[in-house]
Amino acid sequence: MIKKSLIVSTAMLVALTTACSSKQGAEGNTTDQTQKQPAVSNEPVELVLYSTAATSDEEVKQKFSDPIKAKFPNITIKYIKKGTGTTIDEMVASGQTIDIFYESTNYFYTVANYGLAYDMTDLIKKNNMDLSAFEPTMIDFAKNMSKTGIYGLPVWSQNVILFYNKDIFDKFGVPYPKNDMTWDDLAQLANTLTRADGDKQYLGFAASPAHSIKANQLGLTFLDPKTDKATINTNEKWKQLYQAYYINTSTNPGYKKAMVALKNKLPYKDPFLKDRNLAMMAYLSELDWAGGGSEGMNWDIAALPTFKDQPKIGSQAYPFYWGVTQQSKHKDEAMQVIKYLTSVEYQTKQVRAGTMTVLKDDAIKKQLAQDSKYKDKNTSAVFFNQYAPMPTRSSFEGDAQKAYEDAIHEAALGDTDINSLFRKIEETANKAVDAAKAKTK
Known part of the structure; x- marks a missing residue:
């Protein structure tokens, strides 16, 4: 049983302050608004991450686990990949706890059908997150598919x-x-x-x-x-x-x-x-x-x-949503992870590496692939068009x-x-x- 403490050091409070609370200015520019973050445990916590997308261990480690560990040294991501014996049906049947679930637009069917859906509205408010910083079609879709509240937030996307x-x-x-x-x-x-x-x-x-x-x-x-x-x-x-x-x-x-x-x-x-x-x-x-x-x-x-x-x-847009699950005993820590992954800091690094941002900040979009071997490609093509609306879908x-x-x-x-x-x-x-x-x- 992992011991949890409500005491958090000043250093941790600073580390937990991210730029995701940024608000779009009147002319679309992003401005940082540093706000005090809710206290969470600085004791070691293991968060189980699962997706039916069967993303490789190497990609999860490079894109998610290592950056999360660098930001939150007390948090360890245990990634369980979909495979033989670890399908979503088998995971639920075995009683395996999942703290964070991520998936493409199918996310909302899966978490709802397997009793994993959790309304993150209060966690979003508690963490001072500004949903207007995201691409609106992605947030609108998440809200519409969640029926009530919001079950997940986009972390990365494609088109x-x-x-x-x-x-x-x-x-x-x-x-x-x-x-x-x-x-x-x-x-x-x-x-x-x-x-x-x-x-x-x-x-x-x-x-x-x-x-x-x-x-x-x-x-x-x-x-x-x-x-x-x-x-x-x-x-x-x-x-x-x-x-x-x-x-x-x-x-x-x-x-x-x-x-x-x-x-x-x-x-x-x-x-x-x-x-x-x-x-x-x-x-x-x-x-x-x-x-x-x-x-x-x-x-x-x-x-x-x-x-x-x-x-x-x-x-x-073809976004991948991350959500805290109903069964997680570490919802605050899981939400801190998702907040970091949607922050300007993390999103900028990923964009420069070649991954599309879920934020609507044009300054970030213009940096697409600039730290990658694709910087000489016509990267303007990726964000050239507007996104078509994402309609509400049948389950x-x-x-x-x-x-x-x-x-x-x-x-x-x-x-x-x-x-x-x-x-x-x-x-x-x-x-x-x-x-x-x-x-x-």
Whole structure:
């Protein structure tokens, strides 16, 4: 049993003072407002951190555990990674206490379904945290998905941007993508670059199905959050989205030839990173994704193309939320950790290393990747567009997602009438939701 003390030294009070209490000035500048922080124990405390994202031990240590230990020497993070014997079901069934849970936008379904959700409103007030310093779409989503109060705060984020292989553009004498392209511009580029060169078939464009459709620019949800029914045939914008993302970019006859070579699988990471016959790919803004698998490839990034009727609106944010759990016996210490991870101090370091901030401070955004090997890339692309709103989602949204993703293949090939395709999506998604609901009864 860890002994806890209510006495805290003056040195610890100073250490615990962070810049997260910053408020945005009238002109958007961040100003530090140092405030006295609530007293917490300076006795050794172990906090169990868990996520269904199965983030590697190395990444957690580098990004989170080591910086937390440096800031709070008395706090040790014990990270339990999802795996065999440590799924969320097994963790809850075994009685393993989790102090901090972190996850992408699925966070709110998971903590609610497993009884881990905890309203952090009082902890946020107690720690003098200013929620207006965050990107508003992320906070609005957290509040809406929490039903009452707020269950988690964003610590880091991604969005969807355009990666491209400059060597392919150079080979065919085609200008590089720009930050301010529309989807019509992208379709023209994609079909120009879908061509054969000798026995090698090149593809112009592909989008990561899971990420591009889930964080879509039109604010569409797979399900109506009130009825849990598929929206594919009730919202006309779905046709606009499928047309732009998957159909218009694959009209060149060479696309089908390339699909045959790929055994009719949608082009994904390998054609871009390994085979290097894919010119452009819409993917999450994790620069290490390209940097880690593209040795020797001359690549860069551009902002995600936008719709003509929604200029400057990019993808939705793809944040990862951290929350104190209901079962934690160290809620104050856990909240101090989350406060530090959302502070200007920590966020600036992470941004300079190449990770997107969750704060709306433009001064921090401009420092993206400046301490990394990507500082010469077009980093302005990442924050070039505004975030699309993050809509409230049904708790069964994830169950319906596969039906929408599977249809992308057929949409790109153009072998199925889009109305027939959408009817298939609707039927498949609704069946998946019904099956998921039956399991919860």
